[in-house]
Amino acid sequence: MLKGLRVIEIEGLGPAPFAAMMLAELGAEVIVIHRPGKGNAVAGARNLMDRGKRSIILDLKDADDLAVARALIVRADALIEGFRPGVMERLGLGPDAMHSANPRLVYGRITGWGQDGPRAQTAGHDLNYIATSGALWYAGAPGTAPVTPPTLVGDVGGGALYLVAGVLAGLIRVARGGSGCVVDAAIVDGSAHMMALLMSMMPSGNLSMARGQSLLDGPHWSRVYRCRCGGHLSVQCLEPQFYAEFLRRMGLTGDPRFADQHDRAAWPRQSAALEALFLRHPLTHWTEVFAGSEACVAAVLRPDEAAEDPHMQARGVWRCEAGHLAPAPAPRFDGQVREIAPPRERGADSVEIRAELPDQSSRRTRS
Numbered sequence: 001m002l003k004g005l006r007v008i009e010i011e012g013l014g015p016a017p018f019a020a021m022m023l024a025e026l027g028a029e030v031i032v033i034h035r036p037g038k039g040n041a042v043a044g045a046r047n048l049m050d051r052g053k054r055s056i057i058l059d060l061k062d063a064d065d066l067a068v069a070r071a072l073i074v075r076a077d078a079l080i081e082g083f084r085p086g087v088m089e090r091l092g093l094g095p096d097a098m099h100s101a102n103p104r105l106v107y108g109r110i111t112g113w114g115q116d117g118p119r120a121q122t123a124g125h126d127l128n129y130i131a132t133s134g135a136l137w138y139a140g141a142p143g144t145a146p147v148t149p150p151t152l153v154g155d156v157g158g159g160a161l162y163l164v165a166g167v168l169a170g171l172i173r174v175a176r177g178g179s180g181c182v183v184d185a186a187i188v189d190g191s192a193h194m195m196a197l198l199m200s201m202m203p204s205g206n207l208s209m210a211r212g213q214s215l216l217d218g219p220h221w222s223r224v225y226r227c228r229c230g231g232h233l234s235v236q237c238l239e240p241q242f243y244a245e246f247l248r249r250m251g252l253t254g255d256p257r258f259a260d261q262h263d264r265a266a267w268p269r270q271s272a273a274l275e276a277l278f279l280r281h282p283l284t285h286w287t288e289v290f291a292g293s294e295a296c297v298a299a300v301l302r303p304d305e306a307a308e309d310p311h312m313q314a315r316g317v318w319r320c321e322a323g324h325l326a327p328a329p330a331p332r333f334d335g336q337v338r339e340i341a342p343p344r345e346r347g348a349d350s351v352e353i354r355a356e357l358p359d360q361s362s363r364r365t366r367s
Helices: 015-025 063-074 095-101 126-133 152-175 187-193 240-250 264-278 283-290 310-315 350-356
Strands: 006-010 029-034 053-057 078-081 106-111 181-186 222-226 232-236 297-299 318-321 324-327
Touching: 006 015, 006 063, 015 029, 015 053, 015 078, 015 106, 015 152, 029 063, 053 350, 063 095, 078 152, 095 106, 106 152, 126 152, 126 187, 152 181, 152 187, 181 187, 222 264, 232 283, 240 283, 283 297
Parallel strands: 006 029, 006 078, 029 053, 078 106, 106 181
Antiparallel strands: 222 232, 232 297, 318 324
């Protein structure tokens, strides 16, 4: 889909590499500028998020290597960087400098707090950003601490995916004859924006600022329940026909305790009753009970268990790469099957990439 476009990624953590990986999976040529060394302590030397990319090692504190980085950016369609505000400017690679040399460049920047604001220069991580944006508030039952899947809501959802959307929008504008632009993707912005669906429920009274009192975070029919074996089952039968099917499968049709699906005052009692019922049997029993139904019930699976699920197997959602579990690229496009190259060693393409630059004097390798 993005064949012919070149993206330069400055090595960083989390959301920036994820965004660049997704652009590579969409067909763009992505060159990641790795710093000298063995890689970050979190991902290691061969980072899954480097799949589909070419790699060159450059020390941006070295004048010659900095010139190579600049030459690559000047010839690129897009740039992705995830430094704190001002770092790229101090290197001489900021938007003003790069747009002077390459007016069509889409300059993608991703941070937690954004390029401006009181916290712009403050350290933080995924959990801090979604805590501040409001996106963490509903992630838990009343009386318990909010818990959310690490990196998914902030770094990936509110960060990387918004950066990808911004870069693609910028590329479309350039393709239509417009100029390049700067994409300021802040995780606090994106994770707050992701709450629009929830906030749309407020005028109808289906969203409360109190935890456990909203349409999706309080009902007995929108919960995760523990089974006798220690496994968990997700239940979210919102529509009345699905709720009726859920009660039928549970043997609760006609039970007065569950007659009113939307009685907020009854939700705690209804939840407690279901908790006791689910604890009577192991997860395997309940998956059989709900198999093939439209009760909107599904087992909570570990990633390795998800890879064995028949539906996930049929779609090839999970696969093994270099002996490790990895998700397949998404989304899919009709009539296209694209194999993504596995992560290469850091700097594996350094010689070739340098050779592609017109300035032959910049050719030198760095191990």
